[in-house]
Amino acid sequence: EVLLVESGGGLVQPGRSLRLSCAASGFSFEDYAMHWVRQAPGKGLEWVSGISLNSNSIGYADSVKGRFTISRDNAKKSLFLQMNSLRAEDTAFYYCAKNMMGSSWYRGYFDPWGQGILVTVSS
Amino acid sequence: QSVLTQPPSVSGAPGQRVTISCTGSSSNIGAGYDVHWYQQLPGTAPKLLIFRNNNRPSGVPDRFSGSHSGASATLAISGLQAEDEADYYCHSYDNYLSGSEVFGGGTRLTVL
Numbered sequence: 001e002v003l004l005v006e007s008g009g010g011l012v013q014p015g016r017s018l019r020l021s022c023a024a025s026g027f028s029f030e031d032y033a034m035h036w037v038r039q040a041p042g043k044g045l046e047w048v049s050g051i052s053l054n055s056n057s058i059g060y061a062d063s064v065k066g067r068f069t070i071s072r073d074n075a076k077k078s079l080f081l082q083m084n085s086l087r088a089e090d091t092a093f094y095y096c097a098k099n100m101m102g103s104s105w106y107r108g109y110f111d112p113w114g115q116g117i118l119v120t121v122s123s
Numbered sequence: 124q125s126v127l128t129q130p131p132s133v134s135g136a137p138g139q140r141v142t143i144s145c146t147g148s149s150s151n152i153g154a155g156y157d158v159h160w161y162q163q164l165p166g167t168a169p170k171l172l173i174f175r176n177n178n179r180p181s182g183v184p185d186r187f188s189g190s191h192s193g194a195s196a197t198l199a200i201s202g203l204q205a206e207d208e209a210d211y212y213c214h215s216y217d218n219y220l221s222g223s224e225v226f227g228g229g230t231r232l233t234v235l
Contacts, residue, residue, distance in 0.1 A: 035224070044125065045169065045212050047224040061223055095168055106224065107216045109159040111171040111180065
């Protein structure tokens with residue numbers, strides 16, 4: 001069974017940093033691009049970032065560019081999201097998702113999704 | 124304001140057919156990029172419902188279907204059932220500037 005499990009969320013003050021992790025199992029992690037997608041409480045989905053299978057190609061939403069960094073460790077079957085200079089508007093459930101279609105991060109679809117992890121930015 | 128536009132809500136009685144529209148522009152759906160749909164049941168993670176415009180993953184009933192034309196896409200659900208009550212999101216790629224994945228704002232389906 002393909003499984004994605006996020007961790008590292010919690011309450012953090014504005015301006016501080018947080019690092020999310022996503023542990024993958026049940027598939028050849030190194031063969032798939034991966035994504036982070038977030039959802040503010042009661043709101044819609046917002047794509048955050050994507051990374052190609054070999055980390056050579058990376059994309060970010062304008063709302064997080066320069067503050068967030070996506071990375072992966074294929075040997076450890078793990079995806080990461082380093083979030084710096086956090087703002088109240090970054091408060092959301094963060095989901096990792098496996099990219100289907102192609103080796104790069106763009107133009108694919110997401111299946112499956114992790115269960116999500118809540119990040120709350122507040123003083 | 125989402126790049127892809129969906130109606131905030133739709134409703135229908137059990138057994139009826141409903142459609143959810145997803146309107147984009149020349150930099151996303153209109154440029155020929157595929158449209159995908161996700162279903163999000165209350166309190167759960169999104170689940171892939173339709174991929175590459177009109178394909179169903181294994182396990183998704185054939186009551187769900189997708190289509191697209193020009194810069195728009197449509198999700199149709201026939202034979203509505205109570206368990207279909209959920210939020211539905213469309214997704215595509217947008218080539219504006221450096222490019223990004225984009226979602227619709229989501230549509231809440233209520234089964235009356």
